[in-house]
Amino acid sequence: MLAAIGAPSLGALFESIPARFRLSRALELPAAASEYEILSELGELAARNENAEARAWFLGAGVHHHYVPSAVDALVSRAEFYTSYTPYQPEISQGTLQAIFEWQTMMCGLTGLEVSNASLYDGASASAEAVLMALRISKRRKVAVSAALHPHYRTVLETYLGALDFELVTLPRGDDGRTQLRALDAETACVLVQQPNFVGCIEDLRALASAAHAHGALLVTSVAEALSLALLAAPGECGADIVCGEAQSFGVPMGFGGPHLGFLASRMAHVRQMPGRLVGETVDADGQRGYVLTLSTREQHIRRERATSNICTNQGLCLMMATIFLALHGKQGLRALAQRNFEKAEYAKARLREAGLTLPFAAPSFNEFAVRLRAPAHEVLAAARAQGIVAGFDLAKFAPELGDALLVCVTETAAKAAIDRLVAVLAGARA
Amino acid sequence: MSRNATRGFSYEEDLLFERSRPGRCGVDLPRNDVPALDARALLGELARSELPGLPELSEIDVVRHFTRLSTWNAAVDLGLYPLGSCTMKYNPKLNERVARLAGFAAAHPLSPAEETQGLLALFWQLERCLAEISGMDRVTLQPAAGAQGELAGIMMIRAYHARRGERRTKVLVPDSAHGTNPASAALNGYQVVSVPSGDDGILHPDAVAAVMSEDVAGLMITNPNTLGIFETHLAEICEIVHAKGGLVYGDGANLNALVGVARPGDLGIDVLHFNLHKTFSTPHGGGGPGAGPVGVKAALAPHLPLPVVERAADGSHYWNHDLPHSIGRLHGNHGNVGMLVRAYAYIRALGPDGLERATELAVLNANYLLARLRGAYHVPFAKPVLHECVVTDRSLAETGVTTLDVAKRLIDHGYHPPTVYFPLIVSGALMIEPTESESKEGLDRFADALLEIADEAHKDPELVRGAPHHTRRRRLDETRAARKPVLRWQPGS
Numbered sequence: 001m002l003a004a005i006g007a008p009s010l011g012a013l014f015e016s017i018p019a020r021f022r023l024s025r026a027l028e029l030p031a032a033a034s035e036y037e038i039l040s041e042l043g044e045l046a047a048r049n050e051n052a053e054a055r056a057w058f059l060g061a062g063v064h065h066h067y068v069p070s071a072v073d074a075l076v077s078r079a080e081f082y083t084s085y086t087p088y089q090p091e092i093s094q095g096t097l098q099a100i101f102e103w104q105t106m107m108c109g110l111t112g113l114e115v116s117n118a119s120l121y122d123g124a125s126a127s128a129e130a131v132l133m134a135l136r137i138s139k140r141r142k143v144a145v146s147a148a149l150h151p152h153y154r155t156v157l158e159t160y161l162g163a164l165d166f167e168l169v170t171l172p173r174g175d176d177g178r179t180q181l182r183a184l185d186a187e188t189a190c191v192l193v194q195q196p197n198f199v200g201c202i203e204d205l206r207a208l209a210s211a212a213h214a215h216g217a218l219l220v221t222s223v224a225e226a227l228s229l230a231l232l233a234a235p236g237e238c239g240a241d242i243v244c245g246e247a248q249s250f251g252v253p254m255g256f257g258g259p260h261l262g263f264l265a266s267r268m269a270h271v272r273q274m275p276g277r278l279v280g281e282t283v284d285a286d287g288q289r290g291y292v293l294t295l296s297t298r299e300q301h302i303r304r305e306r307a308t309s310n311i312c313t314n315q316g317l318c319l320m321m322a323t324i325f326l327a328l329h330g331k332q333g334l335r336a337l338a339q340r341n342f343e344k345a346e347y348a349k350a351r352l353r354e355a356g357l358t359l360p361f362a363a364p365s366f367n368e369f370a371v372r373l374r375a376p377a378h379e380v381l382a383a384a385r386a387q388g389i390v391a392g393f394d395l396a397k398f399a400p401e402l403g404d405a406l407l408v409c410v411t412e413t414a415a416k417a418a419i420d421r422l423v424a425v426l427a428g429a430r431a
Numbered sequence: 432m433s434r435n436a437t438r439g440f441s442y443e444e445d446l447l448f449e450r451s452r453p454g455r456c457g458v459d460l461p462r463n464d465v466p467a468l469d470a471r472a473l474l475g476e477l478a479r480s481e482l483p484g485l486p487e488l489s490e491i492d493v494v495r496h497f498t499r500l501s502t503w504n505a506a507v508d509l510g511l512y513p514l515g516s517c518t519m520k521y522n523p524k525l526n527e528r529v530a531r532l533a534g535f536a537a538a539h540p541l542s543p544a545e546e547t548q549g550l551l552a553l554f555w556q557l558e559r560c561l562a563e564i565s566g567m568d569r570v571t572l573q574p575a576a577g578a579q580g581e582l583a584g585i586m587m588i589r590a591y592h593a594r595r596g597e598r599r600t601k602v603l604v605p606d607s608a609h610g611t612n613p614a615s616a617a618l619n620g621y622q623v624v625s626v627p628s629g630d631d632g633i634l635h636p637d638a639v640a641a642v643m644s645e646d647v648a649g650l651m652i653t654n655p656n657t658l659g660i661f662e663t664h665l666a667e668i669c670e671i672v673h674a675k676g677g678l679v680y681g682d683g684a685n686l687n688a689l690v691g692v693a694r695p696g697d698l699g700i701d702v703l704h705f706n707l708h709k710t711f712s713t714p715h716g717g718g719g720p721g722a723g724p725v726g727v728k729a730a731l732a733p734h735l736p737l738p739v740v741e742r743a744a745d746g747s748h749y750w751n752h753d754l755p756h757s758i759g760r761l762h763g764n765h766g767n768v769g770m771l772v773r774a775y776a777y778i779r780a781l782g783p784d785g786l787e788r789a790t791e792l793a794v795l796n797a798n799y800l801l802a803r804l805r806g807a808y809h810v811p812f813a814k815p816v817l818h819e820c821v822v823t824d825r826s827l828a829e830t831g832v833t834t835l836d837v838a839k840r841l842i843d844h845g846y847h848p849p850t851v852y853f854p855l856i857v858s859g860a861l862m863i864e865p866t867e868s869e870s871k872e873g874l875d876r877f878a879d880a881l882l883e884i885a886d887e888a889h890k891d892p893e894l895v896r897g898a899p900h901h902t903r904r905r906r907l908d909e910t911r912a913a914r915k916p917v918l919r920w921q922p923g924s
Contacts, residue, residue, distance in 0.1 A: 001799045001871055010791045013798055014692055016661040016815045021693050028563050032782025035525050042776060046534025048549030050542050053533040061541055062763060069458050071494055073531075079508035080501035083522050086718035088514075088850075090909075091902040092842055095500035096717040102447050105919040109484015115918045118718070121575035124763030152763045159736075159759035163589055163620035202477050231470055233479045246763065256550050257540030257764020258575065259720030271916065277718070281920075282912035285897075285905040294912040300578070300614035301853075305623040310614035313576040313708065317716030320497075327447050327493045328457035331485040336460055339470055346473075347465035364474055385546070393541055416464040 060409025097291035112234025123246025126262030134190035148197035177201035177361030209239025251325025275309030355427035451486035515862025518709035551748035566696020567726030580704030580723030669699025688818035691787025
């Protein structure tokens, strides 16, 4: 090969790198390990993390423990899916393209909107992108954000908006746990609320939408628990203009927080302001139906600094997992799964109330809710861990006015017996 | 021939919604052990009555549907995938296995540090590896892809200037750069100033000096650049930018040309993003998830995204949230952790010698392909290349065959086409990156295919212009898709 190139040595191929910049030593990294050694080493690291397969799990707060049917991983393990890239060449990427088109269709149905993109990084960045989109559409400069938005979504939004000349105002959380509308005016570009919100309460989106629209603002609804879309009124039908969020619950492992799957849906009127990839239907030279990436004049590889977003690589394989998950569950299965989550959480709430604990918010919930404790939260969490229970999320920082309180998430994975043990630990703890 | 199969076991496949039959379902839920409730009665208007848009299918329907769809894709495991600047190298199977270990896959990002010490140790070790490889001091693993890494990097540059009381307004970007560079700068509120490349394909100090001023926050540069050419004047260019108080951002898309051979941090780069899905073998997933960690020099470390992993004196690890000058959080959690696990397994498998060897072979392969193609295809620049090469369709001008036609004809030969019409500064570019994964025989077969296509272009141009001929879909009408967008299936459509 070197002879064909006309180079005397491998080293000669690097002569364009000035000698003073060439590394004259070996990298200081651990020596190469065999497959078996790596499996052992990483197996040891893995064993040092608590995980939902080995505990009774009630921790959610934006990342949810749901059962993933076996077919999901079997199918995404097809190398044709996971060792391909962005479908730039549609003739040899119809598998990926058709699946994205199916995802877009299902997300339109779930959100109650007309167009969905082909994923963003995660729920937090999807929410930030949705706000940027609303700012482009409205050409206004004020963003009203619910105090009951996931705190990480809020900080990511602040990071994304940091360089730009916009004003963030916070809409307070009322005593019932829901967002209160205040401070909207003719400068407000959008209202951003989470549904259900971070403390688990289901917002009245219809009221929020009509208030936002009365000021000419858009309603952006962020959904951190996508499964709720199967039980709750479709945000788009309630008047939300952009629905974004996190679809990890659709078959994507918790994975210490990623990779997950941001989504964003909107109305066709705003499609040219959407961030991210879109797949559209077309025909080939023989008139046969096929799919292509489309409306790419919004995107960075065409529009460069005037693009709607800088996103390029997104979360393709997570989208594939979610599409398969939704196809397996279908209309009945997804509804039943959402219903089961609701029933399990309602059972837990009823038992906690019976045990004398206070649920501070009156607004209804889906599969997550706040509960007030009678002992310091960190002590209760430690006592639960000692019994193999990960009991929830300590709300001390997010809602200090509640005193000691936990956010508890109850999914279909929680057996009644596990819920009963949770209730016993939470109720048994007294200061 | 039936509509089922185009050729033997080659299946047509309807949409999920067209396959749907009322009453089917592909899952079963565990027996309900809590009281059943009427959610709609309890939630009233807050509940939905219908669930439109979802199909009804049995498990085998779904399995066949997606298995059939998968057979419509090209993939690295099927063959050479020479997409320039995307580094479509082999994705080791071991990495898939370790990423699925329950201690990683079923861990929760809000579990306390003391309950997730294995993951924090992995984060710390991967950070140390990436810092050593790049010559940077600290690395954030949080960005979910290269473009989010760019965003983070430019934010840190902005924060650095802001802390010094400076409000700079411009960022310099060479005209050969990826589109994500100017887009990331614009998201930071910067005005983008394009810097022309020289006739030899690289950036020249005088071109940078001409536009460098105290209004410029920094320069974004890809090295080797998108032509595969090492930016030989980079050190001098960095000095020009630094002299006026600017910083240099390195786009690490092409780091596969340098690992173990040269370190961006030694060249004067202040901030660099890695694409773990390129250089470090994590799979591309049909368009992600990737991962875009960012390395910085110590001067920028105070601005890293929150939180950062630290190692305590006792050897344990913890999250440090106390970084008052941080740009803040970029990701809802800790980034695309599954990709971090895979990349770490790759670095452990190759070790320092293997990583250097991979770089050498990637560069050897690109140069070998270029040597084989020279003559049949126009080579726009005389400079030596590293891990990828760019050729053009200029040598085919008289035949009427274009780069797009060559790309589509390659499909008939069983190859995913290279990146085409990029970089924008080269007319009709075919940007070819074979990676180290390919053998000499594999490269020869690919080169033979490209030479045969050049020959076909002269002898039978219509054959090439009508390609692909053997795919289940022929050229697709992208204009129609954009003019009247159909972005979802609707009943009766």
